[in-house]
Amino acid sequence: MAAYAAVIPVLAFLLLLLAVLERTWVRITGRGVLPWLRQRSGTPVSATGFDEFTAIFQGSKRGELDHRQERLMLAEDGGDGAPPNRVDLDQGIAFITKPGRAGRSGDVGGTRG
Numbered sequence: 001m002a003a004y005a006a007v008i009p010v011l012a013f014l015l016l017l018l019a020v021l022e023r024t025w026v027r028i029t030g031r032g033v034l035p036w037l038r039q040r041s042g043t044p045v046s047a048t049g050f051d052e053f054t055a056i057f058q059g060s061k062r063g064e065l066d067h068r069q070e071r072l073m074l075a076e077d078g079g080d081g082a083p084p085n086r087v088d089l090d091q092g093i094a095f096i097t098k099p100g101r102a103g104r105s106g107d108v109g110g111t112r113g
Contacts (some may be wrong), residue, residue: 015053019046 022044025033033045055061086095 011053015046015049018049019044021047 023046026044039086051061051065055065087093088095
């Protein structure tokens with residue numbers, strides 16, 4: 001029974017050791033440990049480990065992690081879909097952006113309909 005009681009502190013210590021080693025590796029090499037986490041913007045492995053370790057003891061943390069994963073998968077980018085158009089219903093004018101000319105002067109024209 002005493003062996004089971006020591007498992008949680010040992011896991012916490014190993015997770016802390018992993019975090020220190022990972023941060024040291026990133027500072028020395030400038031790249032992540034795992035091939036798919038080579039960019040600096042990725043989530044560190046140790047952060048994921050701490051989140052999962054916390055989720056074991058806090059039920060609300062599991063819900064938070066699931067919600068965060070869902071938000072990442074359902075994220076909408078501003079560049080997706082049609083280009084932004086402006087319609088003035090009061091005056092009956094539609095301003096349409098010509099494709100490939102966004103950001104240049106004179107690319108917006110008005111049409112009455």
